[in-house]
Amino acid sequence: MKYVLFKRKYSYHAIAAIVFTVAMLAWMFFFRESLAVSRARYKQMTGLERLEYNNANIEETDEKLADHIRVPLPGNYREADVSTYVEPVSRIITIYIPKVTENFIYDNPIMGCETGITGLEAGPSDLGMRLQIRTEVLQEPVLTFEDRYMYISFKDPKEVYDKIVVVDAGHGGDDPGMSAQDTREADLNLTIAKYLQDLLEDKGIKVYMTRTEDVSTSLEQRVDLANSLEADAFISVHCNAQKDDEDTLMGTQVFYNAEDTSGASLRLAELCMDSVTSAFESNRLLCSKGNDIYIIRESKIPVALVEVGFMTNEAEMAKLLSPEYQRNAALGIADGVLKAYDRGIIHND
Ligand SMILES: [Zn+2]
Known part of the structure; x- marks a missing residue:
């Protein structure tokens, strides 16, 4: 009887030991696996x-x-x-x-x-x-x-840079904007916007571009960038088109946010208008309320949308195609922005 008991005891121990060993090995195997996933x-x-x-x-x-x-x-x-x-x-x-x-x-x-x-x-x-x-x-x-x-x-960004401007090259990607003489407005806008970026950065202003290539950027993304940064100014660069199949209009038009009660948007727009038109003696059109334009309506910072010239006017389109004219447009806008800084119209906190 004792012998039998001993034998049973022994076999229980053996079974327990085997079960324990198997469990340990399995646990180690899976634990190892969870620690070191395969390289692949x-x-x-x-x-x-x-x-x-x-x-x-x-x-x-x-x-x-x-x-x-x-x-x-x-x-x-x-x-x-x-x-x-x-x-x-x-x-x-x-x-x-x-x-x-x-x-x-x-x-x-x-x-x-x-x-x-x-x-x-x-x-x-x-x-x-x-x-x-x-x-x-x-x-x-x-x-x-x-x-x-x-x-x-x-x-x-505001901890890094004192002055920040968001520059928006209108259209791009799926949206070419106006087209004339085999040229897309989106490309003209981008060229001018890049000149503008260089000119402002030369003056120690950090510029964030809404696009630097021919890509689709939604209007919401553009204005969100300006608003989320609480940038000093939001400048959108466009070229104009006359809607009624006429080519009588030429010159520069600047849109502003009429609901900006501080008046900063209007004054920024006026300074851009003055500087652009004197930079290349272009025809001065009105500074216009732009509140039916999404990015102007939604902008919470001083905004100016500069329509540099009319692509629908053959003479003005010929000028718009010249790199010198494009640079002058950017010089004019940059000058307007710098004056807005100097006069405390933007960045006046
Ligand atoms: Zn446009």
Whole structure:
């Protein structure tokens, strides 16, 4: 009897030991699997998923991770080679880090703060590693370099720049605007707007463009950019067209927001009108109430929409096609904006 009891006891222990061992092995196997996903699966994750995964699974004591994104760099990196670009409408910050190989990217985890980040992609490109970060609200990246890491933090544009103007090149992409002599208004507007950007930035004013290429940007996106930034001024560049199949009208027309009770929009529009028309002796048309124009109606900051000249008028269209005339148009608008700053019409807080 004792023998039998002993035998049963022994077999219970053996079964328990086997069950325990199997459970341990299974647990270890799955635990290991959850700690180290396969390289293929890791590469398939979005950059943001990888960031979250790394944060959750890698033990770290670096305090800067609380408010920075930390990007590992190879030993031979040069800080000066790193380039950044902020696209304000999509709120995508692109950072190129040369000399970083594909293997390095996947072997060296990016970690850090996920707050305010709605997208992150890190991968190889012709220019080395391309890191793209999409932020919830428009932010400017601040890069610092320490040991073999690049740390990224973010600042509100107003903390970085004293003066900010949003420049809008009308139309673009699916919407060419007016067309005349094989030229699309969208392209003319963009050329003038880019000159304007350069001129204002030369004077220390930060310019955010609603577009810098031939792309479709909605009216809502354009005015949202100006409003969310609380920029000093919102300048929209267009070329005009006479609607009644006539070509009698020529000259410059500027639209303003008549519901801007401060009067800043009207005064900004008048200054642009004065400066543009004197810059190239164009015919001065009226400053017009623009409240049936969406971006003017919705603008919460001083706004001026400058219709540089009429594409429907053959003589004026010939001028509009000349780079010199385009530059003069931009010079005129820039001069109007600068005068508005000087006179405290904009940026008067
Ligand atoms: Zn237009």
